[in-house]
Amino acid sequence: MSERNAVVPAGMEAVYEKIRYAPAVKVGRTIYVSGQIGRDASMQLVEGREAQIVQAFDNLKVVLEAAGASLSDVVDVTTFHTDMRDLPLFMQVRERYLNTEPLPAWTAIGAHMLGGAAGYIVEIKAVAVLPG
Template sequence: MSDREAIIPKGMEYVYDKIHYAPAVRVGDTVYVSGQIGRDDDMKLVEGTEAQIVQAFENLKTVLEAAGAQMSDIVDLTTFHTDMRDLQLFMKIKDRYLTRDFPAWTAIGAASLGGAPGYIIEIKAVAVLRR
């Protein structure tokens, strides 16, 4: 018996059914979260730099909660940025969501994200559930 479970929060079924990836996969106490971007429940790009970063974090939070995890369970965070000049704003927003038990973090510059123009951030994470 496998302890591998696809995590598909309500509103994210499209990515599993049509794009063929899980928003997250839980294996035992570890949750591997796919890159979350700044799109809303209708799969539409959120406009504005701050709003898009906030939406990406909200999507990350939604996926983690569906897996039984919380933001403080994140042990590894990888972020992809189309404009590294937004990093200071990103860090201010990140600090709203990650307030303790800080994870390891890697920030990477990228030419494009989300498979369409306009996406500026993608957030990938690994969380370990606390017993």
């Protein structure tokens, strides 16, 4: 069995220490990224729909980089949305981040509440595989 390592980027230590989950777990060449939401490094909700989606993708990027990966290594994405009417906006923002061919698989799911608190509109969970 491959060794499992928690990936905890600088600025996300509170997630691991206080909320008690790893932002990602690396097993061999595969990185399993926990759902990233639109909160900043001070654990505060980012205001504005587009800004919150951007922040969630920025958080995803930070976690991947801490694991030695990049957005182009993402092979599968699952997104959770409190309002599926946000999908066109989400897809516009997603195109800025996940645009390397071949594109990753994607599943979008409607959800009542995200991040354990009201106000969050999107959560992005991903799997990446390092080359080699």
